[in-house]
Amino acid sequence: MHRERVSDNVYWFQSNVYAQVTAGVVVGPKWAVLIDTLALPEESIAIRDFVERELQTSIRYIINTHYHADHTWGNCFFPDATIIAHTRCSELLYERGIPALNDAKKRNSALHQIEIILPTMTLDDGELLLQIGKKHLKIIPAPGHSEDGIAVLVVEDRVLFAGDAFMPIPYLPDGNIEDMYAFYENVREMSLENIVQGHGEIILRGEVEPSINENLYYLNAIEKAARTALRRKSPMDFLASQDVEKCGKSRIHLGGLAAELHKQNLEFAYNTALKEVDANKKQAR
Ligand SMILES: [Zn+2]
Known part of the structure; x- marks a missing residue:
């Protein structure tokens, strides 16, 4: 410790x-x-x-x-x-x-x-x-x-x-x-x-300010990746190609967990985007 x-x-x-x-x-x-x-x-x-x-x-x-x-x-x-x-x-x-x-x-x-x-x-x-x-x-x-x-x-x-x-x-x-x-x-x-x-x-x-901006950039990047994945034939393949560096984060230690956290974030953002699309479709009917 x-x-x-x-x-x-x-x-x-x-x-x-x-x-x-x-x-x-x-x-x-x-x-x-x-x-x-x-x-x-x-x-x-x-x-x-x-x-x-x-x-x-x-x-x-x-x-x-x-x-x-x-x-x-x-x-x-x-x-x-x-x-x-x-x-x-x-x-x-x-x-x-x-x-x-x-x-x-x-x-x-x-x-x-x-x-x-x-x-x-x-x-x-x-x-x-x-x-x-x-x-x-x-x-x-x-x-x-x-x-x-x-x-x-x-x-x-x-x-x-x-x-x-x-x-x-x-x-x-x-x-x-x-x-x-x-x-x-x-x-x-x-x-x-x-x-x-x-x-x-x-x-x-x-x-403080650069860290806030970097995290906001990252959140935007995963939301954008999720929206792009929605338009792809194989969304999961696209998400797998969006590694953590592409989303503006590198050299994060966290006991080696960063890549796994990133993967889960992408899936979460994708599922959230998918739910929004479904909700909009329902409304349009
Ligand atoms: Zn926690």
């Missing part, structure tokens, strides 16, 4: 085991807030040990940016923490997380100590402000990657923990492309020092 100090009392953690997934800690005078947990038990436990031994404090709140396993399955290692998330996150962890974990446990004995812990302090479309010492954490909706996405702005430091709504390569199949466009435009207005992406490296101030 990598660890870095982002600003005063703000820390960042990145897995070197699974897809460069990230988590954060904000430390106050009496307690600390954890933003997401990491994918494997030992990584979440290593964060807990760092907070307790080196920072001499403990985690009182966990904010889950969304329900996906690599961000929430470490909740159980912080039994005294109150978990904050979107209302849908709690529902989705119950509906999908619990069966997914039961299934995963059959295949991987390293997961036996994990238990799904549901968020109990939840928000819907509004915002939530959490004060920690002199800092304020503003929790805002961040859909796009998943319907339950939230992001955390460290107001005074202009650091945004964006969850997977911001990734080195946007990932859509559990989300919605229009929401993602809207979220990026929202982020553009925030005048940020850093974006902590749900996976990958921290985006520094000078890279």
Whole structure:
């Protein structure tokens, strides 16, 4: 696990085991807030040990940016923490997380100590402000990657923990492309020092605008590829020819997952475009 100090009392953690997934800690005078947990038990436990031994404090709140396993399955290692998330996150962890974990446990004995812990302090479309010492954490909706996405702005430091709504390569199949466009435009207005992406490296101030533009370019490129595929005799062959570099993304690490995420994005965009065509046909009748 990598660890870095982002600003005063703000820390960042990145897995070197699974897809460069990230988590954060904000430390106050009496307690600390954890933003997401990491994918494997030992990584979440290593964060807990760092907070307790080196920072001499403990985690009182966990904010889950969304329900996906690599961000929430470490909740159980912080039994005294109150978990904050979107209302849908709690529902989705119950509906999908619990069966997914039961299934995963059959295949991987390293997961036996994990238990799904549901968020109990939840928000819907509004915002939530959490004060920690002199800092304020503003929790805002961040859909796009998943319907339950939230992001955390460290107001005074202009650091945004964006969850997977911001990734080195946007990932859509559990989300919605229009929401993602809207979220990026929202982020553009925030005048940020850093974006902590749900996976990958921290985006520094000078890279914020180019990163937003690059991701918007990518989203446009996959939508365009999907529309072109609709007009082809063999759409799947055409989609297979549209590799990640052609869509403006290269040199993305993510533990080697980029090509697979890209393929799934293209299929998702194609199926979305196909549904729109069918809906239009129905209307025309
Ligand atoms: Zn995710």
